[in-house]
Amino acid sequence: MMQRRTLLVMMILACIFGQTLRADDTPRAEPSKGLEDLFQNAQRSVVKLYGAGGLKGLESYQSGVVIGDGNTILTSWSTVLDVDKVRVVTYDGRRLDAEVIGVDPECELALLKIEDAKLPGFQLDAKIQARPGQRVFSITNLFGIAAGNEACSYQKGVVMAISNLQSKFVGLRSVYRGKVIVVDAMTNNPGAAGGALIDLRGRLLGVIGKELRDEQSGIWLNYSIPIDVVAASVDRILSGKTRAASATLAMAKNPHKPAELGLVFIPNVIPKTPAFIDRVRKDSLAEKAGIQSNDLILLINEQRVDSQKALDQILQTIERGDSFQLLIQRGLELVRVQIRP
Amino acid sequence: MAAAAWAQDPAIQSPETQQAPGTQQTLGTQQAQGPAAEVLSAQQRRIEAMRKASLATVGVFGLDSQGGGSGVCISPDGYVLTNFHVSSPFGHRMRCGMNDGKMYEAVVAGIDPTGDLAVLKMFGRDDFPTAAIGDSDRIRVGQWCFAAGNPFVLATNLQPTVTYGLISGVRRYQYPSGTILEYSDCIQTDASINPGNSGGPLFNADGELIGINGRCSFEKRGRVNVGVGYAISIKQAMNFFGNLRSGRIVDHATLGFTVATDNQGHVVVSNILESSDAYRRGLRYGDEVLRLGDRDIATSNQLKNVLGIYPDYWRVPLRFRNEQGVQDTAIRLQSLHQTGELEKIVEGSSERDRQPPGRPKAPGQKDPEPAESEVAEAPKNSKDPLASQYESRRGFGNYYFNRSELDRILKMQEPRKPNLPGASSQEPVQIRFSGKVIGENTLVESKFDPVKIHWTLGDKTDSVSVKSGWNPWIQKQSPLPIAIALRLWYQWHEQGPRKLGETTYIGQSPVLGKQGLLDDTRIVLGEITAEVYTSGANGDIELIELYNDRQTDPAEIYFDYQPQAPAGQLPSRIRLQYGLESRLVFELSGVDVLPFANPDAAAGAQP
Secondary structure, three states: OHHHHHHHHHHHHHHHHHHHHHHHHOOOOOOOHHHHHHHHHHHHHEEEEEOOOOOOOOOOEEEEEEEOOOOEEEEEOOHHHOOOOEEEEOOOOOEEEEEEEEEEOOOOEEEEEOOOOOOOOEOOOOOOOOOOOOEEEEEEOHHHOOOOOOOOEEEEEEEEEEEEHHHHOOOEOOOOOOEEEEEOOOOOOOOOOOOEEEOOOOOEEEEEOOOEEEOOOOOEEOEEEEHHHHHHHHHHHHOOOOEEOOOOOOOOOOEOOHHHHOEEEOOOOOOOOOOEEEEEOOOOHHHHHOOOOOOEEEEEOOEEOOOHHHHHHHHOOOEOOOOEEEEEEEOOEEEEEEEOO | OHHHHOOOEOOEOOOOOOOOOOOOOOHHHHHHHOOOHHHHHHHHHHHHHHHHHHHHEEEEEOOOOOOOEEEEEOOOOOEEEEOHHHHHHHOOEEEEEEOOOEEEEEEEEEEEOOOOEEEEEEOOOOOOOOOOEOOHHHOOOOOEEEEEEOHHHOOOOOOOEEEEEEEEEEEEEEOOEOOEOOEEEEEEEOOOOOOOOOOOEEEEOOOOEEEEEEEEOOHHHOOOOOOOEEEEEHHHHHHHHHHHOOOEEOOEEEOOEEEEEOOOOOEEEEEEOOOOHHHHOOOOOOOEEEEEOOEEOOOHHHHHHHHOOOEOOOEEEEEEEEOOEEEEEEEEOEEOOOOOHHHHHHHHHHHHOOOOOOOOOOOOOOOOOOOOOEEOOOOOOOOOOOHHHOOOOOOEOOHHHHHHHHHHHHHHHHHHOOOOOOOOOOOOEEEEEEEEEOOOOOEEEEEEOOOEEEEEEOOEEEEEEOOOOOHHHHHOOOOOHHHHHHHHHHHHHHHOHHHHOEEEEEEEEEOOOOOOEEEEEEEEEOOEEEEEEEOOOOOOEEEEEEEOOOOOOOEEEEEEOOOOOOOOOOOOEEEEEEOOEEEEEEEEEEEEEEEOOOOOHHHOOOO
16 A cells, blocks of 8 residues: 555656656746736836825825826825825826816716826726636735836735625725625735726726725725726716816806805815814704714715815805705715705 | 746636636536646646745744744755844744754854845755745746745744745835835735745745745734735845855945936936045946946936845946946945944844744634654754854854855865975075066066065066055055065965954955956955955955055956966966056066065064
8 A cells, every 4th residue: 555655656756757857848938928918018007196195094195097098097086186186107107297087976986187198098898897716916006115117016816706895794884885896815905096906818807995994803805896887987977977166167146155054164274175064053054954063075066075165166156045965975974965045 | 838827727717718708618617627738737837846945945943943934945055045034033043944844953144134134054964955046137027926934933844834926016125124124126926925934935936036035014904914025036135145154244235325316307416425436436426327237227216226236345337427428337335334333233133122023823822832843953962062153253143154164265275375495494585476567578576575575567666564554555556566465365375364364254246357256355454454356166366455445446456367277376467457447467477485684684673
């Protein structure tokens, strides 16, 4: 018995060595050359973004993907974007200024516009569905490791599940509640949000979401927002449903004023102080509409409120007698309220 | 076929074979047919690469077999590369567990606190399995790699844990943590690197050693892998290995100038020390730096990155652009730390790290003991079996290794004694080298006796005492230092390096125009310092540098030998260089011994 086993082991070893020798005889092509070229190409469509933050737990950097014609960047909607100009650093180290042209509060995605920098863009093909078991790669600037012309970081993973954040993960506190691609790799690190999840052909499968931790188990979720959700969100943003505060709207003769609505905001001390409500006056229009203290106003009539200044400007265009709609973030809930004078 | 195979996982299809959604086969039907032949052969290759690589992987433990990290054996006589932060908590003594299930007694040799490297030496075998050294300059993002080591000190049976991943990034720069431990030009991987993996090897898909794992990005997620690990490139490690074998505390380098990126994106000199070698080679404020070593420079970060892979005192090529155009030169790197500074840091850090890194314990989990393993050289009595392999000395991780390297060099000299007739007599003699300047009829004579050194070029003779007064001749870039170097050459072969002055084996350094690295021995000769570069193969002195101080150009005396010259042969040709400029080349025709009558003897002076 023992002898037979030894013989078997020796035969297996002979096979291994035999193979090794043969492999060495023939000139071997560079291993995984396919991936090297794929990565070389795909990383040109991922950018590093720098903006507000830098405080404890709040990074001032994240990732973004170039889409379509190359003038648009898709990224996570976060506090990093709370600046006038977001700094974009391209794969070859060019520094560009970008402006937020629209946001989708429900998907927590934002679109930025850059000057024509001849960047290759990912196509948003909603038909490319990730499947459990599929090999995927992330391209992100996690931890801000790459600077200037240094390439973003790659990680490998396998799709574990396609699921719904809302129904499956009760301990996860996220504004986004929709479908996600869950992967087995540690993709969702600081600075990774807004990065790309690609397949073995280099096609965009999804956009890396914000860091998310299950409060009960303490486990961090590694997920991406799938391409069909992303594509629909981009369509919504581009079709103008949510716009940045626009100067093109006519000024109202007799506009609304925040104080008269009963809204008291936190002190407006920086250029982009968010429209965060400190308290609501008793018996005011705001209180009747159900607005509460600690609410954050995101949209007014689908126009983006990125600061108290923007809120003032938008209110200037609404006649005092007209009703209007607000999108409010209350904790992790998005709430729509109607102000009826 | 072989090329695509590594890109394939059994569960996942390669770009070539991946089909459009909907038409893709399910996993189930694939399994029913069995995996494709190329997948199986790729798997077989991977298994073999990991088997081979595991043999050389080392677990580093304390003398109580506790704590630990990883390492990798790179020479059959047992030299192990690991991290400084792995070795430092153990002091100078540790045990190394290998894949054969045995623990080997080990001591620390040299340490590199800045680059987080240490070299250990295992004892007990002269045929340790070694890792094949790969080329870390050739790795690209997207290649597969694997780490081997002892994460969470799991390897209680001394079999390394292997984790597989991608090269996520190359040429990364990681700022020093605290005052030291800078990771420059490092490799980023998503292969799991966890506490305990530190110091262990990172291999490419073929099982060749490409890096030493040492660091991870953690931030708020605790000390476990989050998909970002860093390895010191094997190129950097091997650049330092020669120096680390010297048992010294080795240092990294600075350029003597700083750079900034100007508004056109050029990397320009923003500050330069006039005492730096770069300044002497013509680099000035505002010049554009184009290349250092073998790497093009496009950003200040890249310059910092490249600099980190070189030990101090190395001479590396530099390309820059000034108003006259593109200039190619070579500069000597300066030490990053001042004398004594590193020693202080090392002492401080060993104070701090006295507690070895233990494994993280789950509640109720017991520390498994590596009981199954046998200790190869179990100390039967209380006396440390390696007591004679450790020697404490300031500036050294372990002076024992400096002594043994000097012994090695001395041994190479023994058959090379000049044995000139009459030279060993009791009577004082004068040794005379004679030669002729190449391409001219000018005669050269270089003599020394117990009192003076004489240098004759044509009809002009200069003399200097054997004891002092040498610096001005180096400072004014005279040819007389050739005579000092020839005397040193003679005495080195006659007496061996140790008797000439305070002698330290520095390690291995490159010499312009010579292949590979040469052994570098430093001798303090009173007011000057000599660096003697000898061939590791045959012990020939290839170059002697005579330094007045480190702020002026040394005299460089190069020695050429006839090809296949027998041991003990005189150099055939001698060349003097200051900076990068050759000053004099002459052919050596012979050496003879003359009787010496001390002219001062009558006056009662002692020779």
